[in-house]
Amino acid sequence: MSDQGSIRYISHPHPVTGVTNSKLGVWCFLASEVMLFGALFSAYILLRTGVSSWPHGSLLLNVPLATLNTMILISSSVTMVMSWASLALNDIKKYRLYMTVTILCGLAFLVVKTFEYGHKFEHHHFPSTDNFYAIYFALTGLHCLHVIGGLIVNAYLLFPGSALWKKDPDQFRGRVEAAGLYWHFVDLVWIFLFPVLYLL
């Protein structure tokens, strides 16, 4: 165990940088995530431009379901902000409400995705079918893993993690903010994925 008590700027921002450690840390993490998904999008571009014919996503994929998923994720980003704002207003009950809705939206997203994948598998569309499906599964699959990761973090912050609210409300709010930044990023990736895969 380290001497956490003497590590500065856990709960209060650094006077020059203006951020807490966790905020800077999560921005660094998001920079690496941009490189991760950026690499996959670059792979998509290279693969698509390297062949003479590439199917239209709208013909092979379920656009209405994906549109629904887009709405679900955007809403969950809103409720995530609301949960953080509730903490800023010292309302732990509202925080729990909004965080629960955020998690439920995330779960709904995954349920819809399960239906989508199931439908594909039923019709024998796998990553091995062709590179369109391969990159579709790779991109959306990795995105789903990130959604699951976010849900685990949010569930922790809703249940056991929320005990920190009593001991150090500033640090707890900072954690929720960090989780919120991550959640927005996951949403943002989907907002790129959706048109690229489903509409173009």
Place this chain on the structure above:
Amino acid sequence: MTDTSKHGHADHDHSHHDLPFWKKYIFSQDHKIIGLQYGWTALLFLLYGFGLMLLMRWQFANPGQPLPLIGNWFPESQMIGGVMLPEFFYQLGAMHGTVMVFLGVVPLAVGAFGNYLVPLQIGAPDMAFPKLNMMSYWLYFVGGVIMFASFWVPDGAAQSGWTSYPPLSILAGQGQTVWLVGMAFLINSSLLGSINFITTIVQLRADGLSFDRLPFFVWSQFVTSFLLLLAFPPLMAASVLQLFDRLFGSSFFMPTGLVVNDQVSAVAGGGNPVLWQHLFWFLAHPEVYVLILPAVGIVGEIIACNTRKPLYNYKALVYSAIFVGFMSFVVWAHHMFLTNMGTTMNTFFQVTTMIISIPSVIILTVLVLSLWGGSIRFNTPMLFAVAFLPMFGLGGLTGLPLGLAATDIHLHDTNYVIGHFHYVVAPGTIFALFAGIYHWFPKMTGRKMNETLGKIHFFFSLILMNCIFAPMLIQGLIGVLRRMYDPMQYAHAQPAQPLNVFISISAGLLAIAQIPFIVNFFWSLFAGQKVEENPWQATTMEWTAPSPPSHGNFVTPPQAHRGPYEYSAPGCKKDFWPQAMKETN
């Protein structure tokens, strides 16, 4: 109002001594313990990686001959009657590179030295995220175990080179999948570590420690962390795609029309093998700057301390390190000149490769010029640090004919490449790491290592490193290709086969030359000369903490009152003025 975050929640100061053994030493969150964990593990992997190469060197020098004494210990899948099989040779090759780069050098340079020293040098009590730090180490450990265990998988370990080019790597046996999974662990370990380093250096510097007063070692770790943060994810993405190709039969890297062993491949096709190369080298080029930057950081510290004067042109050094880091992202395709990329791309990467040599030369020149006007002490760390300079210089110079595409035609995939990068990493970085061990051993243990054994270790290592890698440069000019199980197959390689024998003997002797170091290391742990906090009379903040520092590092948080290298400052009675010392000397 004072910074209340210090006491914002329960003060854990007292609780440290009540921690059970497993929390204090196994799952420690103390950056010093974690640094030592990285150090021990990395040194073991370096030895292991060296061993893998020694096996290969037998085959290079004595192709088809049974390995004496221990040859019969190996199973029939690796050696038959002590004669190495190509399967095993290529596994050794792929794993030697993987182990040395990802399990040896970087964990030692960044995980061990970086973790241990950065908080101390910036006057912080620990890293910004101690739990994350612990997870970094354990992810590295698990990744290392996976890589180590891959030899026991049916079909053996990965054998498509550490570069894992498809389609070969897609067609290869299970060991390649294990390699990809192992890499995933190592990449994530590195990611968590780099987040920690960047946040720590930005946020937790002591009062008065502005960026222009940072020890150059901390700057080098800072730039390195950005490289790790941003360059590794594309390899993670590529590994996911390669796993898809291997496990799910996709065709990201498999083109249409493959016929393997007279069988038309069943994959859908439409993929591009060169896509892997772009994604791989996008990481792997910055990775080599990850290998070198901490080393120049260490060398900078040791030179300043042992010349008793500040480093020459600190600003140039720092700006060059930043510029090198930036440029390292735009040179990657110089590894791909022969892939028919197109003349525009080719010219672009030749130009950027020439440009990146500029900050590298500046860094080297600044370090050499730092010696001028000094009062040079020749202790073991200084010997290794000084030897680093011409060795890294030669490594860098031999990059020139490789970075120019026309000469790369002749030298690509020859032993010239092997000679070039080993010069930079072996008598380059590894010498810097040895220097660091001899220099900071007293801080970490409270005892000095033996100077005589250290000088023996240095002298023989320097000579033998050159005996191993200089002939490889000659071999490359001859046209001798790398990754050759039987070096006698090609007529162009046969006349100079004696070089292979010479290299292999030198490699065996180099192994023996490490014995004084290993003996010295263990003996000194228990019986080395005891020292106080600052046996080298150095100025940076780690030398104000006890040897070894206790938990929390500093009793009261230090403040920086001057630059990091105020040696022989005018008006100072002693020949050094510590950074954290308030009063005049």
Place this chain on the structure above:
Amino acid sequence: MEKNYGWWLPIDASAHGHQIDLLLNILNVVIAVLFLGWLTFLLYTLFRFRARPGHKADYHEKHFKLPTYLEIGIVTLEVLLLAAFSVPIWYHLKKDIPKSSDTVLIRVVAQQFAWNIHYPGTDGVFGRVDMKLMDSSNPLGLDRSDPAAKDDIVTINQLHVPVGRPVSIQLSSKDVIHSFDLPVMRIKQDAIPGYVAPVWFEAKKTGNFEIACSQLCGLGHYRMRGFFIVDTPEDFKKWMDERAAEAASS
């Protein structure tokens, strides 16, 4: 007979090889001069400024002008090497692909672990290839029913070219990445499946040389040696006629 290989560069048997060798030799000299120069300065500095009684370090930074001039010199040299040597040589090899009537056209298709060499024959047209026809007796999958294929010549590991005539090769691979390396021609090109890469040269010396594979391609990578023979025009015609007769009778 002139030795082809020894302890330095292989014999240069190509028309463009001397340009690459010149650049290599310039670089070797530059490397040697810079390395020895730096090393001498380093050793001198270490000796002159060694710690000894009565000698103190100098805190104040001495301003050196020479390193700046050296750096500018190195940059100028690199620009020169790029602009005057490497880029022009590269463009020449990539853009000046010979298309004259006396160019020898060849297809080289690499596989684990051999080089398939395909000549178009007297009609100058490569016959149709089909991967479904590929097997051990027909590694290229040549469709002999195609009229253009009737005079095609296919060998395994036997690359014959006539001296003094440009040779234009279309290079590809059946399975994994290989790399087509003719050391004496100063030619090397990756053979990547799914790609066809152009590679050309003009031999200026006759002799028996070799093809090497310079990209790890599997367990047999080390023994993927082919025979590269540069014939006199007469010998080349004789060899081609023999092969044509073989193809016709099979």
